[in-house]
Amino acid sequence: MKTFKLPVSVLVVIHTPALEVLLIRRADHAEFWQSVTGSVDSEDVDLLHTAAREVLEETGLAVRPADLVDWGMTNVYEIYPAWRHRYAPGVTRNTEHLFSLCVPEAVPVRLSPREHTDWQWLNWCAAADLCFSPSNAEAILLLPKFLQTRI
Numbered sequence: 001m002k003t004f005k006l007p008v009s010v011l012v013v014i015h016t017p018a019l020e021v022l023l024i025r026r027a028d029h030a031e032f033w034q035s036v037t038g039s040v041d042s043e044d045v046d047l048l049h050t051a052a053r054e055v056l057e058e059t060g061l062a063v064r065p066a067d068l069v070d071w072g073m074t075n076v077y078e079i080y081p082a083w084r085h086r087y088a089p090g091v092t093r094n095t096e097h098l099f100s101l102c103v104p105e106a107v108p109v110r111l112s113p114r115e116h117t118d119w120q121w122l123n124w125c126a127a128a129d130l131c132f133s134p135s136n137a138e139a140i141l142l143l144p145k146f147l148q149t150r151i
Contacts, residue, residue: 012101019144020121027117037096
C-alpha cells in the first residue's frame, strides 16, 4: 500500500544576525532555490521537532527544537502539480508553518544529495528574489520586520 505525504509542512528560514539567508537548490528542479522545508511524518508530530529534523536532514546542522523560533504563521497554498502524486488523491492544498533559525555566521552546510545539490548564503533581499516559492520569498521579506518586533 502506498504511503502518502500529509499536506502539512514546515518552512525554516535560516539566517545570520546580519540577515544573510541560506538557500539550497533542489535536486529535482535545478532552477528552484529554497529555504529548508519538509512535511510532517504523522498527524500528531510536534512541528518544532519536524522543523529541527528537516534542518538536520537538509543542512547537517544539528539544532534543538528550542533553537528555532515559531513565527505563529501559516501559509496555505496550492501544491504544484508535479508533486501532487506524493499526496492522497484529491489533496491539492498544503498548510506550511513558518519558523526561523539564527546562526552566528554563514556556515558551510552538508546537503542531502538526494534532495539538494548546492547551497549559498545571500543578503535577505537577494535570497527572496531567488526563491521559486512565493510563500518562501514572502517569509524572507518578512524576516527583518519579524526580528524587529521580537526585540
